Amino acid sequence: MQDQMNNRLVVEQKKITERLSSSYKNGRIGHAYMFDGERGTGKEAVALFFAKLLLCASPENFVPCETCHSCRRVTSSNHPNVTLIRPDGQDIRKEQMSNLVYSMTKKGYESGRKIYIITRADRMNVAAANTLLKFLEEPEGDVTAILLTDSYQSILPTIQSRCQRLSFLPPSREMMISELVEKGITPSMAATVTMVTANLDEAFRLAGDDQFAHMRKTVLKLVEASDRHVHEALLFIQSEWAPLFKEKEETESGLDLLLYAYRDVVASKAGLQSTATFPDQQELVRGLSMKMTYSQLSANMEAILQSKKQLHGNMNRTLLMEQLVLSMQEGLLVV
Structure with missing residues (x-):
């Protein structure tokens, strides 16, 4: 095989x-x-x-x-x-x-x-x-x-x-999504996994993985929590994020999905017609695109990228995520 x-x-x-x-x-x-x-x-x-x-x-x-x-x-x-x-x-x-x-x-x-x-x-x-x-x-x-x-x-x-x-170069993402949908994967999950990997077999495996589905759901809940009060977002990191994203590799995957979520928001704000990573979250994405400025979105994405760099040091991963949440709340980078 x-x-x-x-x-x-x-x-x-x-x-x-x-x-x-x-x-x-x-x-x-x-x-x-x-x-x-x-x-x-x-x-x-x-x-x-x-x-x-x-x-x-x-x-x-x-x-x-x-x-x-x-x-x-x-x-x-x-x-x-x-x-x-x-x-x-x-x-x-x-x-x-x-x-x-x-x-x-x-x-x-x-x-x-x-x-x-x-x-x-x-x-x-x-x-x-x-x-x-x-x-x-x-x-x-x-x-x-x-x-x-x-x-x-x-x-x-x-x-x-x-x-x-x-x-x-990766294969056409639209082609991969179409093939996954033909195999019984929902269009929304197909859109997500094809952002994670360009390997069709791996994408199919991820799409059927309950752990990945839970990670996807948790990332979207963090986006929602970050849009509300900072204390709610910090509590979410402690109660739901940390128990799920325990290892560095899992945390890196979570940060990637978080980055893709904000890319969807930027694309919506700019009126781009690209295939979204989370097409089933259009209401959330549109709401954030109307509320957030381009500078705020850029700062959030930079904060996520900075967290990815810090991840491979010896920094405590829960503390890393708490700093990221604070950074996104303030629209500032935590260095």
């Missing part, structure tokens, strides 16, 4: 895979790539496609054969020349990067290029990013790095400049 989904994502990113195949054909393999794009656009699937191509025993028309021993081992995550790094908890830590650099510089078990893929590269802490930067500046041997991110602006500029950037 996972292989079928990965194959479909590779096909959807045809322009990217053709560009990588052309680099292989012309013998112009870069030492570092940055794959950036929305969640669910197939960055990891394409990274594995490229790893297979670089190690394939018998590529066909400059694409991996998928059947040789090397391709099969990449598929099963058992190739010694391919290293996949994921966040350890919420972050990618210095120890992970140090271990990676050590494994990339020692003699490999097999001949051929070494490839390391870093998912959520924007989650590298400062020490990890600096360790990677030193290795990117002075790569040793046939080594190719592939960094994956859905937050390109969060990557250190010094790392950005040393990578070839390939941007992954």
Whole structure:
């Protein structure tokens, strides 16, 4: 099932895979790539496609054969020349990067290029990013790095400049909504999940997830509470938000949904015809669009973005949300 989904994502990113195949054909393999794009656009699937191509025993028309021993081992995550790094908890830590650099510089078990893929590269802490930067500046041997991110602006500029950037475009959101509705998902939920992910299979899973539905409802209740008295909003954070959004990743998802809600308000105020994230909340959205100024809306959205940045520090998440509520009440940023 996972292989079928990965194959479909590779096909959807045809322009990217053709560009990588052309680099292989012309013998112009870069030492570092940055794959950036929305969640669910197939960055990891394409990274594995490229790893297979670089190690394939018998590529066909400059694409991996998928059947040789090397391709099969990449598929099963058992190739010694391919290293996949994921966040350890919420972050990618210095120890992970140090271990990676050590494994990339020692003699490999097999001949051929070494490839390391870093998912959520924007989650590298400062020490990890600096360790990677030193290795990117002075790569040793046939080594190719592939960094994956859905937050390109969060990557250190010094790392950005040393990578070839390939941007992954999402499929048509309207097409995804239509397909989800055909599968029995309500139009309002389909509109929400397609803002969260560009992967149709993941969107379908989220749409049927009771936990996600509860998160969606709670975010909208926070928007309503924030429009009323500050004490009511702060009580809401304590009583309803904090028990639901316990982990950093859950809080980040909640902040994203909150940001999308205010985008809906801005779109309504400006008279834009774009597909809303919460089309079932038109009465709430219209009410806020008439009540709030553009400067207030901009301040709220900036406050949410600032909270997302602070989230990955050691700040208490309930306190973070309380500060956000105060900031939105005042129309000011809490720094």
